[in-house]
Amino acid sequence: MSKKVKVEMEFPIHASPSMIFQYLTTPSGLSGWFADDVNSRGKMYSFIWDGVEEKAKVASKKENEKIKYKWLDDEDQEIGTYIEFKITVDELTKDVSLIITDFCDEGEEEETRLLWGNQIGDLKHIIGA
Secondary structure, X not given: OOOEEEEEEEEEOOOOHHHHHHHHHOHHHHHOOOOOEEEEEOOEEEEEEOOEEEEEEEEEEEOOOEEEEXXXXXXXXXXXXXXXXXXXXXXXXXXXXXEEEEEEEXXXXXXXXXXXXXXXXXXXXXXXX
């Protein structure tokens, strides 16, 4: 099994934190840009890509600020992998950014950054940012 590496990326988004937050936390919002389909029941989420289902639970959530999804199939690993979306607002400029923390196999950091760049491009397109 290859080693998992933590990757953190920041993307400026010209939209309000509350608007961005709904696209990070609701099945309809997430399925618009992140996965082919998303279902939820309470804190449990099912993300579907190309017919493959990955399950996650909400590990933490703060309204209009952040949400962290912990992947269930990785719980037996030393490092539990997750995806965290954090919305920040610069106090001076009021610029809004989305900080994403994800994990990938060692050596795939650049591919992961490119993939997220494309995903965030889709998100910006959907919200008109």
